[in-house]
Amino acid sequence: DQVNELFGVVPDFDLNIITQAQTLETITSRVLAGVSAVIDSERPDALVVQGDTTTCFAAGLAAFYRKIPLIHLEAGLRTGNRDNPFPEELNRRLTAQLAMLHLAPTSTAKANLLKDGIAENDIVVTGNTVIDALLHVSGRNSASDNPELEGIFDKPTILVTAHRRESWGEPMAQTARAIARLAARFPNINFLLPAHLNPAVRDVLLPPLVGLENVRITEPLDYRDFVSAMRDCMLVLTDSGGVQEEAPTFGKPVLVLRDTTERPEAVTAGTARLIGTDEDRIVDAVVELLLDAGAYRKMAHSVNPYGDGLAAQRSVHAIEHFFGLGERPLEFDGMASNALQPAAIQSRLAARLVPAAAAAARARTLDRLVN
Template structure:
């Protein structure tokens, strides 16, 4: 395609194996990249080099180690209130040196973080092709989320291969004139990561959570998992959410709620507001295998995590994604898609109750395929990278059944 930075065709048999750098800037990116790294290592035709970098490099490294993957920590920033632009500049300089030393054949970035943007620009300036995983996500509002929406659009401009999770994301890219064979719909690698995590599950480290799981499996209670990022919530919004959860528990007498939270202000607030409710279990953050196991048996999920929201339909679990203005809410556009709502007490309680009460009805109907992925996204990503590097045919694209 014209005006597209692409690598030269790979050398033939007997020559070096091409190297691809994958950039993990936080736990979310690590979770979504891990299946791709595993697929690349499994085939052995492309050598993956994992760089964990940015202010959340330690979290990324911990997640990747859970998948049995080693990392090379490049830059671990201590932000301490440092402005995003200054931190990104430091990261950009470090990545520029790394790409100059490694001379990779391509760089894979995931999502819309400042780390992904910095890595994409560093690679572009080194004339290294950029591959964007989870490309095409758009809000069409540069102020929300800020600065992520700007990062998404700018990364797209310098990317040579766009790996979109869904046909909707691919259509968004098409609207911006990113079309043709270098836009590949692969499905969400978060779904792959969820299945992998479930395979690694042994038991819960918290005996209280294990007791809840046992009761759910025995059919004695239903379960709602509430999983939110503590650092992203203001006190006012968190208060509304926790009031809504309390109302939900009081309305549904057979419902157990598991609420994992790190130690800090939000956890203290949760204990103050929910600590006297015997059917609410507040626990430390739960590792991916344990969390996905809970998700697989839950009646409903309440979260602000896109990763969990994309994994939930694989288990037939309806989801309420929290975000946006208080009092707002929207029903799913398609089967398997989540409800969305702001952090409003009445809305959270009402929609969550609706999802929990639909549990019996869902058990009597055929499951809806997950519209976000089928567990083979990483394989498609690996095949797309091979095609891009001149090693294989272009993969068949993910097409969810609706």
């Protein structure tokens, strides 16, 4: 709800799928039934799903059953390991088989889709809309007034997030012990940990850290506050896919608490490093960046291969092209060396998205439809 409020989105439908101790089977069945009912009542021309959650896959299945064209945003992410991340890897593979238009964030994602047998004409590289959202919020972002964050950034701060299902249990316990060791070794550095609400995370991750003077455990941060935290921290420890994409925009090194990632572009660019969940390995990786200024600088360069803030516009143009309302947009080329660009530059980039003739043709077609 807070994200909808932040971006001025007012949903027309609420599927109300959340239940106590819900299972993946429960989510799948409730989303499938709920989205099917909306399709039956609204009779849409297409259904757009984003990402790789169970909600995404189940909604896509509903569209397939109702013979509604499915458009997949953030298509083509792969680790190559069916069970890691679980269940996201299989969700996105299955969604690719259901979709008719694939909006891939990067050329690597496009290559994955081509390997899966998806026709090149059905793929458009757009960049990722998560960067659009980040730039939108950071452009008007000021200091947070969240009392849980008061004074945290008076010292250098490491931002920590952990929630992935495949890390539950001992892997997450090792992460917690590593943070406790680092906090003891570096008392002049703060550790900010917005705790996931899932008891499977909290019951393992928090006990070793509660009461440590330089570890700040908070409730989950709203998006605006989390953007502030990424901007103001010195380093990010995370198992989140989205954070791997967002933090490089601010030039913050990202140590990824996973053994595989569906976002290899940041690893290739040098802004992220896979370190897994082994306690000693986590400690060693953080210590290196804290004590070796050269190693830190090497990762802390503001190169973001995931987008330039124009993914939403490219996606709209691609959908228009899908319906015969214009030509294909120019694709994202992965060359956004610094996504924090002034509005004027963004405007000039937007003007290049669609050739002038295509823009005119689209305008004429839309005019005919309206009039």
